[in-house]
Amino acid sequence: MNPIDFSFGDDGFDLRDAVTAVLVLLAALMCFAAGVGLVRFPDVLSRLHAATKPQILGLIAIVADVAVTNLSVGTVTLAVAIIFFQGLTAPAAAHMTGRAAFRTDHFREDILVVDELTSRPDADRRS
Amino acid sequence: MxxxxxxxxxxxxxxxxxxxxxxxxxxxxxxxxxxxxxxxxxxxFYLPAVRLSGRLNPWYGLVFLVRLLVDIVRASLQIAWIALKPHYRPSNAIFAVPLRTRSDLVMVFTAEAIALVPGSIVLDIDRDTATLYLHALNVQSAEDVPALRKAVLATERRLILAAGSADDLERLRTGATVAGELAAEAARAAAAGEPGSGRASEPGGGSASASGEDSGTDSGTDSEGART
Amino acid sequence: MIVIVVIAGILMAGGALGALWRIVKGPSALDRIIASDVLVATAMCAIGAEMAINRHTDNLPVLLGLALFGIVGSVSVARFISSRDET
Incomplete structure (x- = not known):
């Protein structure tokens, strides 16, 4: 029995369940937002934003939840490693994809209010 | 050593x-x-060694990490809101941010960190002039760009305070950028190297002397840093 | 708890469907690789959510593997595309 027991469900819904519920719902919402962003955003560069950022928060929430509910050295180190690598590789992948998209003109210029890369002084678009 | x-x-x-x-x-x-x-x-898997500055400030490192976490949460919620809100009108921007660090490591970490903070993805890096080219989502007008640029420079500032070299710290204090220094150096070299030639005409020489004055201290510390 | 499982399942399925739609429809190969990244991330979230709800840690190594090697696909496609100026 936990000392703090909310128990407003018939299946023993305690504080740990509440934390899990909130974090899982947050992650699910982030996944949903990423999917919607992929469908709605107009060009590759905008979709990259939707693809990179919400997932990081979703994954941090989920992994933190797993690590906290099963607190041990092995779990926490693995959780730290997962977040570290996802946080390190996702921006790198986004950068590679974004650069490829820009160099192959896979973006809409009509929705850019400022563009300082096309008009930079030594504008050699290395291919 | x-x-x-x-x-x-x-x-x-x-x-x-x-x-x-x-x-x-x-x-x-x-x-x-x-x-x-x-x-x-x-x-x-031998890789060329990354030049570390040899100093690390744990307090500013912690500040950077906590701020990064806050920024990740904010950015995720912001992008989620932009994706889900009913009337979405696309309006983006690509802008340049001249950095103040010469260290590859700080530059890479800045690029990684600002890919996670609100609304920016690194499109291209000019390593020689330490300039990042960023793509930002949902920028309604060109007036918003300076605020975004300030946010990026603040991230870089926290990283330099945490692990930058003395050289970078000096540049941070004076507010000079690497790109500006390089331009001033090039202009000065052109003016000093061939004073009588036709290429170094009046406007070039004039701008070299003008910009050489205000960034003279910076390039002095810079060559010092390169020697040590 | 079952209500939360259902809601989270619907939201994640929605996200995955969005990504799948973009993979099928996507005008360029870059759209498709971005969308498949999102699909992988959604799968990671789903695996983690199952762990969190059922209170076990058996699949953490799976998440680590996905976090480590998720980058390989998009980087190789991006390199391939930027060298070969096509869709």
Missing amino acids: RARILSGLVPFLGLVLLWMLLWGQFTWLALITGVLLAGLVSIT
Whole structure:
């Protein structure tokens, strides 16, 4: 029995369940937002934003939840490693994809209010 | 010399730590196999050593990490809201941010960090002039760009305070950028190298003397930093 | 708890469907690789959510593997595309 027991469900819904519920719902919402962003955003560069950022928060929430509910050295180190690598590789992948998209003109210029890369002084678009 | 040893040792220790993290146990067996494997990896997959500055301020490192976490949460919620809100009108921007660091490591970490903070993705990096080209989502007008640029420079500032070299700190204090210094140096070299030639005409020489005055102290510290 | 499982399942399925739609429809190969990244991340979230709800840690190594090697696909496609100026 936990000392703090909310128990407003018939299946023993305690504080740990509440934390899990909130974090899982947050992650699910982030996944949903990423999917919607992929469908709605107009060009590759905008979709990259939707693809990179919400997932990081979703994954941090989920992994933190797993690590906290099963607190041990092995779990926490693995959780730290997962977040570290996802946080390190996702921006790198986004950068590679974004650069490829820009160099192959896979973006809409009509929705850019400022563009300082096309008009930079030594504008050699290395291919 | 100290920085050289450190530059080799830090990645090695990082690999050992990573190995122990992956096993999830801090035992002698994990340590010994980790050291062996880290040695094997750093010999077989040799990479040019990253020049570390040799200084690390734990307090500012912590500040950077906490701020990064806050920014990740904010950015995720912001992007989620932009994706889900009913009336979405696309309006983006690509803008340049001249940085103040010459260190590859700080530049890379800045790029990684600002890919996670609100509304920006690194499109291109000009390594010589230390300039980042960023793509930002949902920028309604050109007036919003300076605020975004300030946010990026604040991220870089926290990183330099945490682990930048003395050279970078000096540039941070005076507010000079690497790109500006390079331009001033080039202009001065052109003016000094061939004073009578036709290429170094009046406007070029004039701008060189003008910009040479205000960034003279910076380039002085910079050449000093390169020598040590 | 079952209500939360259902809601989270619907939201994640929605996200995955969005990504799948973009993979099928996507005008360029870059769209498709971005969308498949999102699909992988959604799968990671789903695996983690199952762990969190059922209170076990058996699949953490799976998440680590996905976090480590998720980058390989998009980087190789991006390199391939930027060298070969096509869709």
